[in-house]
Amino acid sequence: MEAEYLDGLNPEQRIAVEHFEGPILTLAGAGSGKTRVLTTRITHLIHEHGVDPSSILSVTFTNKAAAEMRTRIRRLLGREPAGMWIGTFHSIGARLLRRHAARLGWTPNFTIYDADEALRETKRTLERLRHSPKRWNPKAVHSAISSAKNQLVAPSQYEKMAADPFSRIVAEVYPAYDAALREQNAFDFDDLLVKPVELLRDHEEIRLAYRSRFTFVLVDEYQDTNHAQYVFLQLLTAGDDAGNIMVVGDDDQSIYGWRGADIRNILDFEKDFPAARIIRLEQNYRSTGRILDAANAVISRNTKRKGKTLRTEAGPGDLLTIVSTLDERDEGDWIGSEIEARMRRHPDVPLRGYVVLYRTNSQSRAMEEAFRRRDLPYQIVGGTRFYERREIMDALAYLRLISNPRDAGAFDRIINYPRRGLGDTSRAKLLEWAAQQAMTPLEAALRADEHPDLRGGAAQSFVTFAGMIQRYTALAAHIGVGELIEKLIAEIGMVDALRDEGPEGADRIENVNELIAGAADFDARADIDEEDRVEDATALDMFLQKVTLLTDVDRHDPDAQAVTLMTVHNAKGLEFPVVFIAGMEDGLFPLARAFDEPDTLEEERRLFYVAITRAERKVFISHARTRRRAGEVMPGRPSSFLDPLPKHLTDELTTPGLERARHAGETRWSRRDPVTGAGSLGYRDRPRTSGRSPRFEGSDDGVYIDYSDAQDAPRFVKGERVRHPQFGRGVIRDLSGLGQELKATIDFDTIGRKKVVLRYANLQKEL
Numbered sequence: 009m010e011a012e013y014l015d016g017l018n019p020e021q022r023i024a025v026e027h028f029e030g031p032i033l034t035l036a037g038a039g040s041g042k043t044r045v046l047t048t049r050i051t052h053l054i055h056e057h058g059v060d061p062s063s064i065l066s067v068t069f070t071n072k073a074a075a076e077m078r079t080r081i082r083r084l085l086g087r088e089p090a091g092m093w094i095g096t097f098h099s100i101g102a103r104l105l106r107r108h109a110a111r112l113g114w115t116p117n118f119t120i121y122d123a124d125e126a127l128r129e130t131k132r133t134l135e136r137l138r139h140s141p142k143r144w145n146p147k148a149v150h151s152a153i154s155s156a157k158n159q160l161v162a163p164s165q166y167e168k169m170a171a172d173p174f175s176r177i178v179a180e181v182y183p184a185y186d187a188a189l190r191e192q193n194a195f196d197f198d199d200l201l202v203k204p205v206e207l208l209r210d211h212e213e214i215r216l217a218y219r220s221r222f223t224f225v226l227v228d229e230y231q232d233t234n235h236a237q238y239v240f241l242q243l244l245t246a247g248d249d250a251g252n253i254m255v256v257g258d259d260d261q262s263i264y265g266w267r268g269a270d271i272r273n274i275l276d277f278e279k280d281f282p283a284a285r286i287i288r289l290e291q292n293y294r295s296t297g298r299i300l301d302a303a304n305a306v307i308s309r310n311t312k313r314k315g316k317t318l319r320t321e322a323g324p325g326d327l328l329t330i331v332s333t334l335d336e337r338d339e340g341d342w343i344g345s346e347i348e349a350r351m352r353r354h355p356d357v358p359l360r361g362y363v364v365l366y367r368t369n370s371q372s373r374a375m376e377e378a379f380r381r382r383d384l385p386y387q388i389v390g391g392t393r394f395y396e397r398r399e400i401m402d403a404l405a406y407l408r409l410i411s412n413p414r415d416a417g418a419f420d421r422i423i424n425y426p427r428r429g430l431g432d433t434s435r436a437k438l439l440e441w442a443a444q445q446a447m448t449p450l451e452a453a454l455r456a457d458e459h460p461d462l463r464g465g466a467a468q469s470f471v472t473f474a475g476m477i478q479r480y481t482a483l484a485a486h487i488g489v490g491e492l493i494e495k496l497i498a499e500i501g502m503v504d505a506l507r508d509e510g511p512e513g514a515d516r517i518e519n520v521n522e523l524i525a526g527a528a529d530f531d532a533r534a535d536i537d538e539e540d541r542v543e544d545a546t547a548l549d550m551f552l553q554k555v556t557l558l559t560d561v562d563r564h565d566p567d568a569q570a571v572t573l574m575t576v577h578n579a580k581g582l583e584f585p586v587v588f589i590a591g592m593e594d595g596l597f598p599l600a601r602a603f604d605e606p607d608t609l610e611e612e613r614r615l616f617y618v619a620i621t622r623a624e625r626k627v628f629i630s631h632a633r634t635r636r637r638a639g640e641v642m643p644g645r646p647s648s649f650l651d652p653l654p655k656h657l658t659d660e661l662t663t664p665g666l667e668r669a670r671h672a673g674e675t676r677w678s679r680r681d682p683v684t685g686a687g688s689l690g691y692r693d694r695p696r697t698s699g700r701s702p703r704f705e706g707s708d709d710g711v712y713i714d715y716s717d718a719q720d721a722p723r724f725v726k727g728e729r730v731r732h733p734q735f736g737r738g739v740i741r742d743l744s745g746l747g748q749e750l751k752a753t754i755d756f757d758t759i760g761r762k763k764v765v766l767r768y769a770n771l772q773k774e775l
Contacts, residue, residue, distance in 0.1 A: 038621035039294030062091025151510035230257035296325020340378030490528030
């Protein structure tokens with residue numbers, strides 16, 4: 009068979025493929041054909057050099073990638089590469105452990121615990137050690153154990169480092185948890201990385217046997233390896249220049265530091281293998297010239313990189329378009345309308361050719377609602393729909409019970425969340441008594457102190473809970489849904505409960521904040537859904553109806569034509585003809601905390617680079633003048649990541665929604681640059697920050713923005729005539745409260761006197 013598989017390779021790809029012995033680092037830029045290089049090199053080793061497939065170990069980062077590589081190699085060879093190991097680090101680790109479990113004290117038929125079961129075992133371990141899971145959240149404890157394992161920190165080492173109460177609890181739980189896994193002949197997901205390291209490190213004959221067997225090791229996405237994976241490869245390849253190891257990756261696409269990936273693994277490859285050959289794949293086969301020039305300009309600001317410049321033969325292509333929008337709703341509406349317009353102009357690009365990328369999952373809510381209003385099919389990758397997320401369903405269960413006290417399902421879901429000392433036994437007793445007395449669960453909870461078998465503490469907790477629900481049922485008839493949810497979340501301590509869950513809790517808090525924002529937006533735009541109202545229904549009833557209709561829509565068929573919505577992290581490795589990058593504002597992308605952490609800021613910039621390089625033909629980048637977060641309307645500032653984009657590569661446009669706001673007189677938020685005199689297009693100017701978080705508090709120089717008291721809202725006085733979007737015209741009779749709680753009592757011309765919260769009411773002065 010002739011080496012036809014070499015045809016079509018560019019010079020750099022061919023060098024990487026034909027490299028035979030010794031270590032090699034292949035820096036593969038976005039869209040440079042790295043999968044082709046890996047599969048073709050394996051084929052070349054077998055076909056040209058006579059390497060036994062069983063001597064080859066190829067490590068990928070997804071099972072899908074492993075299956076695709078094996079299929080390609082089979083097609084190129086014309087036969088099955090029998091004996092070759094190809095898979096993820098975890099699948100290869102499991103294979104090793106099946107073969108050698110006895111050396112570690114397990115049997116080959118061990119169980120692999122998934123995340124939920126590992127969490128349950130952590131909880132059981134806490135209870136066995138007489139530590140309350142109510143005080144020491146099992147998820148936070150397990151998160152700490154998981155991080156320690158991936159850094160190869162043993163229980164004895166962790167104990168020596170424990171310096172605060174939480175770490176000392178973890179230090180006690182960690183060895184007991186591991187002992188429980190061993191006792192049950194189980195490994196957790198992290199063990200599939202850690203235990204193979206122990207196996208190779210502590211058993212020389214096994215280590216030498218696998219070094220002898222796997223004479224060629226290939227690793228994809230090397231920039232995303234963590235410490236345990238790094239040590240595993242070092243043990244397997246002897247960690248010197250005698251190893252025939254090929255790593256492929258892109259330091260400019262290292263975006264998983266938050267979960268343990270260490271960019272130093274790829275940056276320091278030559279230190280581990282001094283004689284390593286370095287090949288740069290810079291020919292891009294995906295994007296047009298302007299897209300690549302923009303990406304190169306962005307990533308050049310990073311200092312921790314080996315450096316490369318992507319090039320293409322696809323021609324210059326379209327300019328990148330930077331879009332100024334009014335708010336997140338306007339942003340979603342504009343993206344939906346632009347997709348519809350482009351589909352008419354470019355019928356060759358199907359719906360699946362469009363993707364909307366965002367930094368945080370919480371941003372999907374506005375996009376989903378905008379697409380639903382347009383009946384535009386979409387699918388979310390890498391997460392559940394907003395209203396189906398656990399923390400959102402918990403909050404909504406409270407609202408359902410407040411709205412309908414007979415909702416037994418909502419009662420059951422939230423009676424002990426956040427935890428209030430009501431276990432399964434107490435709940436079972438109450439529900440049984442409720443059935444006997446023909447009461448709803450909430451009625452029974454209100455009278456729990458009459459229950460013959462409930463102890464005092466549990467009975468009082470039931471009564472207190474029921475009383476709280478009754479209070480909010482009465483309150484719902486008088487205040488907006490946004491304010492109701494905000495008060496409720498604060499009273500039940502939901503944010504504190506989520507924060508105790510560890511790193512994942514931060515994202516859940518953000519989602520709860522977005523729920524509050526969505527409810528406040530519902531209040532502000534209540535007139536839009538006026539035709540859906542029914543007699544005697546409260547605003548809360550209507551909000552829940554709206555949410556129910558959103559969540560009851562059947563999921564789209566994954567094979568159906570649909571626009572894709574996803575975070576930038578989930579988009580890595582994918583490509584689309586048209587890419588929308590939403591929410592490009594300082595504090596959101598990059599995240600605010602990145603300004604205090606230079607390494608994090610560089611990773612955020614790499615994330616933006618990844619977003620741009622997903623595009624084949626066209627990139628849109630949108631930012632909002634204001635964005636509602638946790639019920640507050642916060643002014644936005646275009647991301648500092650946009651600064652490096654050369655002007656000749658971009659064009660700018662403003663959405664009709666923002667234009668209408670300007671013409672309506674809202675350009676009072678604009679401010680001219682004190683040096684250049686240039687207008688800020690609706691944004692207050694403040695200096696770019698470097699190495700620190702942007703300040704959001706007030707300042708004597710008038711540059712910074714005070715978000716806490718909504719200083720940008722129009723000032724109102726008693727006796728002033730105003731216009732409300734739902735209630736019409738009226739006169740302010742009284743003002744009460746301060747800051748976020750400022751309220752106005754208004755005599756409306758048609759419906760009489762009402763009290764509104766100014767930050768939600770969207771009042772306009774009658775000029």
